Amino acid sequence: MATFLTLDELAATIGDGMSLAIPNDQAGVAMAATLALTARASKNLPKNLHVICVPISGMQADILIGRGMVSAIETSAVTLGEAGGAPRFADGIRQRTFRMMDATCPALLAGFVAGQKGVPFMAIRGLIGSDLMAARPDWRIIDNPYADDDPVVVVPAIRPDVALFHAPEADRFGNVRIGRHAELAAMAHAARRTLVTVERISDTSLLANENEAAGVLPALYVSAIAEVPRGAWPLGLWGEYALDGDEVARYAQLAQTPEGFAAYLEGAMRRREIAA
Amino acid sequence: MTGAPATDREILIATITDLLDGVRTVAVGMSSPIPAAGAMLLRARNEANGRAPVRIIVLGSRDHNFLTNGAFELFDAAAQGRIDAFFLGGGQIDGQANINLVGTGAYPDNEVRWPGSFGSAFLYFVVPRVILFREEHSPRVFVEKVDFVSAPGHSEGVARSGGPHALLTGKALFDFDKARQRFRLRSVHGGASVSDVRALTGFDYDAADTVSTTPAPDAGTLALLRGRVTDELAETYPQFAATLAAGFAA
Numbered sequence: 001m002a003t004f005l006t007l008d009e010l011a012a013t014i015g016d017g018m019s020l021a022i023p024n025d026q027a028g029v030a031m032a033a034t035l036a037l038t039a040r041a042s043k044n045l046p047k048n049l050h051v052i053c054v055p056i057s058g059m060q061a062d063i064l065i066g067r068g069m070v071s072a073i074e075t076s077a078v079t080l081g082e083a084g085g086a087p088r089f090a091d092g093i094r095q096r097t098f099r100m101m102d103a104t105c106p107a108l109l110a111g112f113v114a115g116q117k118g119v120p121f122m123a124i125r126g127l128i129g130s131d132l133m134a135a136r137p138d139w140r141i142i143d144n145p146y147a148d149d150d151p152v153v154v155v156p157a158i159r160p161d162v163a164l165f166h167a168p169e170a171d172r173f174g175n176v177r178i179g180r181h182a183e184l185a186a187m188a189h190a191a192r193r194t195l196v197t198v199e200r201i202s203d204t205s206l207l208a209n210e211n212e213a214a215g216v217l218p219a220l221y222v223s224a225i226a227e228v229p230r231g232a233w234p235l236g237l238w239g240e241y242a243l244d245g246d247e248v249a250r251y252a253q254l255a256q257t258p259e260g261f262a263a264y265l266e267g268a269m270r271r272r273e274i275a276a
Numbered sequence: 277m278t279g280a281p282a283t284d285r286e287i288l289i290a291t292i293t294d295l296l297d298g299v300r301t302v303a304v305g306m307s308s309p310i311p312a313a314g315a316m317l318l319r320a321r322n323e324a325n326g327r328a329p330v331r332i333i334v335l336g337s338r339d340h341n342f343l344t345n346g347a348f349e350l351f352d353a354a355a356q357g358r359i360d361a362f363f364l365g366g367g368q369i370d371g372q373a374n375i376n377l378v379g380t381g382a383y384p385d386n387e388v389r390w391p392g393s394f395g396s397a398f399l400y401f402v403v404p405r406v407i408l409f410r411e412e413h414s415p416r417v418f419v420e421k422v423d424f425v426s427a428p429g430h431s432e433g434v435a436r437s438g439g440p441h442a443l444l445t446g447k448a449l450f451d452f453d454k455a456r457q458r459f460r461l462r463s464v465h466g467g468a469s470v471s472d473v474r475a476l477t478g479f480d481y482d483a484a485d486t487v488s489t490t491p492a493p494d495a496g497t498l499a500l501l502r503g504r505v506t507d508e509l510a511e512t513y514p515q516f517a518a519t520l521a522a523g524f525a526a
Contacts, residue, residue, distance in 0.1 A: 008402075024347060026335075027346070027347070028309070034420045050352060054347065055347060055395075056391075056392065056394065074390050075392060075394070076362070076393055076394050076395065077377075077391035077394050078391055078392060079307075079391035080390075081306070081307060082515075085389075086391070089389070090389045091383065092386060093379075093385060093386060094386075094387075094389070094443065096385055101385075102378060102392055103392075103393070103400050104393050104394070104395055104396065104397035104426075104427075105347065105351065105394055105395040105397070105398070106348075106351035106355075106395060107397070109347060109348055116454065122399070125398065125401055125402060125435060126397050126399075126400070126402065126427075127353060127397050127398065127401075128423055128431065128434045129425065129428035129431050129434065130397040130426060130427055130428060131378075131383065131391070131425040132393060132397050132426070133425050135383060135384065149433065150435060151433070151434060160482045179344070180343070180346060181346045181347075182345045182346030182347070182348055182349075182438065182483030183346040183347040183348060184346070185346075185347075185506040186348075189336035193407065208311075218524070238338075256402035260283045
């Protein structure tokens with residue numbers, strides 16, 4: 001069942017070599033937890049993370065890469081959106097600092113569905129004829145066992161060590177509101193452990209109201225929760241606050257160089273406290 | 277004021293609306309203000325003309341996205357045949373309508389790396405009317421052969437109900453001839469010539485016997501775009517909506 005931790009305690013449970021599932025920018029990104037991770041001393045910094053984006057990422061993946069924590073990334077895209085390309089990601093590709101596992105969104109999502117169902121793989125349409133197939137030797141083409149002349153791609157189940165996201169609300173029983181973002185449930189179902197930061201923790205059970213219960217991730221799937229107001233900043237959080245476009249643009253500018261990136265991180269926790 | 281002639285950007289939006297004519301449900305991906313405007317304009321125009329209602333799904337929007345099943349649902353709905361039209365772009369697009377969203381040079385350590393393939397390697401296969409949209413019309417974008425195929429324009433021996441319908445750029449509109457697997461130039465936008473387009477396109481293509489000038493929207497369509505559609509866009513694309521409004525106020 002879910003335990004309640006501080007932000008630093010929660011971040012400290014992410015260790016070397018773990019596979020880490022993170023959501024897209026619209027679903028609620030645990031940016032404060034990410035900054036807390038990167039702020040750790042070099043000897044305590046988790047390295048060789050295998051990052052799996054559900055199904056794309058932005059500033060969060062770029063920061064983990066820039067800090068040298070990532071040995072592989074599985075994603076359909078990394079982009080800062082309106083602020084442009086992800087600079088540490090693009091630089092890492094050129095320098096080969098991590099293994100790139102390019103995907104397409106529904107194939108990644110299908111991997112999580114297989115993971116949550118406990119089956120070894122999931123079939124997915126499309127893909128055949130894309131150069132992604134050569135880039136992903138772990139994806140296979142099989143013959144549809146139920147029809148003739150129908151090749152179809154299968155992707156292996158994804159079972160991350162850790163899923164990490166930010167949500168508006170948890171209750172004191174460990175249930176977490178995820179609204180319409182069903183991919184957060186799939187992440188948590190497939191993951192061995194799920195870490196969640198939330199804007200607030202309520203005394204009333206989120207399952208008490210039948211009309212709202214469908215948008216709640218039950219505590220069964222939640223390992224640890226930390227209360228972190230504005231925990232998605234500078235990204236936005238659905239139903240709560242908008243993206244801080246100036247701050248993301250500032251990051252996009254500074255992160256063009258490793259020195260600028262380090263300077264950004266140096267001030268980021270303090271800027272976060274001001275923004276919160 | 278609102279009586280001013282259509283701007284280049286408004287002509288692009290209205291051209292998208294015409295390309296979407298007849299669809300029941302259209303989806304628009306992230307960071308795509310012009311396609312979103314085109315889809316919203318179709319919805320508004322059909323409503324004004326008493327034609328069949330159009331459902332639109334604008335990713336990144338709250339007001340113009342009715343899906344409730346998270347990141348799964350657009351792909352699932354498309355696989356079920358419920359999404360009639362979608363938009364794809366590309367850092368490179370070639371003459372067989374292959375698109376590259378990954379980067380230039382040899383994969384995986386590309387000279388220039390773009391964000392990634394997103395949902396293209398799936399949606400291109402299952403959405404019947406995929407409109408390729410790229411504003412920059414240059415030989416570096418429109419190449420003879422893409423460096424990386426994120427999604428192929430055509431497939432043999434594979435289940436496929438979707439694919440390319442048209443290619444719209446900042447200079448021209450091409451139809452895609454599925455039988456010949458080639459683009460055919462339909463019209464050029466005001467200010468560009470047929471020979472300009474040929475010179476700026478790195479792949480070979482056919483041309484209609486008479487290549488026309490891309491038409492400007494009629495007064496009623498333009499009024500809808502400058503009114504209701506600009507307001508609707510502002511929720512997801514505030515800066516773009518402000519630029520549009522400044523364009524027709526100038």
